[in-house]
Amino acid sequence: MWISIRMTSRLEAKGLVRRFSRLRAVDGITFDLQAGELLTIFGPNGAGKTTLLNILAGVMCPDEGQVLLDGNVVVGSERQWRKEVGLVTHQTMLYDRLTAVENLSFYSKLFSLEDSERRIRDALEDLKIKEVADQPVGSLSRGFQQRIALARALLHDPKILLLDEPYIGLDLYASRLLRDLISQLKDGERTVVLVTHNFGQGLELADRIAIQVSGQFIFTGSSDGVELTEFEEFYCRKIEEVRP
Template identity: 45%
Template sequence: MNEQNNPTSSHPIIQVQELRKDFGYLQALSGVSFNLNKGDFLTIFGPNGAGKTTLIKILTGLMRPTSGSAIIDGFDALEGNSMLRSRIGVISHATCLYPDLTALENLLFYAKLYDLDDPEERANKSICASGLQLRRHDPVRIYSRGMQQRLAIARATLHDPSVLFLDEPFTGLDLTATNGLKNKLHDLHKDKRTLIMTTHDISCGLEMCDKVAIQNKGKFLFLESIDRIDRESFETLYTETLEK
């Protein structure tokens, strides 16, 4: 792993130390450690079975590790703290939307779940920001895949989280929807949100991030700043790293 933690940098918003997850004899995570500062965007590349989704599930409180620690925005990610849940958002290829509810009803449900002030105003504002205001009263089941993903982003950012986790968010999106998602992620990055994204799409992943990791067999084999990477030869670097 190439990048060393910088002791002179600002206090990390994410601190992950020696995370390990065992499923019986299978070790899904094997001592993953990294720090991120506020506003960092980390893209994690790796093949299927590398442990990327397991890592995201642990950091978002959906799964407990076998050992290790994770602090996010000052809260222990392993305790299932409600204050932590109010500071993170999750976007994946599964949209976590209720198909028979309208877009507005979906966001109202989550606004009330997060106990937000003026839930209807927050939901409508978020729908408008996603460009779905003319379809707000349509059931989500008739939305295209791209529209559902736009609504999923609205859901994940409704409560103004400081950290966003994105697990293969480009899966199943057409070119128009992919470009729309990239634009939204650019905006979130400029807004100093901290983002962790897993993806197989090397082009999209490199385009938006400022840190890159390669994960395989439960370990980070590579972690580096994007400005120290030759993007043109990264695919070769990726392949060679996995073969080591």
């Protein structure tokens, strides 16, 4: 199963800054993730979490700082970097009128993938979407759409997976299925960064956690021994401490 393929993928961010006029949407963020680690980032709306993921995905360049993969600087080689990264957001980036297979075929051509038919076949099997493979994506449930989006993000076997609010709009079954899939990806040594407001899912999957406010990590730490209720209270206290 390609979903659990083993790979080395150390991801580092060093002093990342991104400005929009006078606003620092990302303000000096630094972290270091080893292969197979998952960092969950929590934070209020407008904290700069999506901007951070866009920098990590190579969609946006930082004004200051560096992103490194296995010790190699990414900035200046964004096109190559995008081949190492898969990005899933609450917007699926799929074409509603195309079927699941047609969407995956389109993205496989963008990446000039060899053996694309096998990759698509494996993706349909591993993500349990064979039954809807020939249906227009726009006619499918939110849960199926997110699974197809995850298949799209993994089609080129990226070392890094970035997830921006992937649980939005999912029912309990679809949320649990997505959680299990992400867990399998971790077991395959892919490095994952997850942004979510879902404290339960975010803590359950995380090796490390961060709270981002006003572009900065105001807390980072291990998830070991962290209880949901205690963390929710801790989170609220930290937010109150930094609010004007």
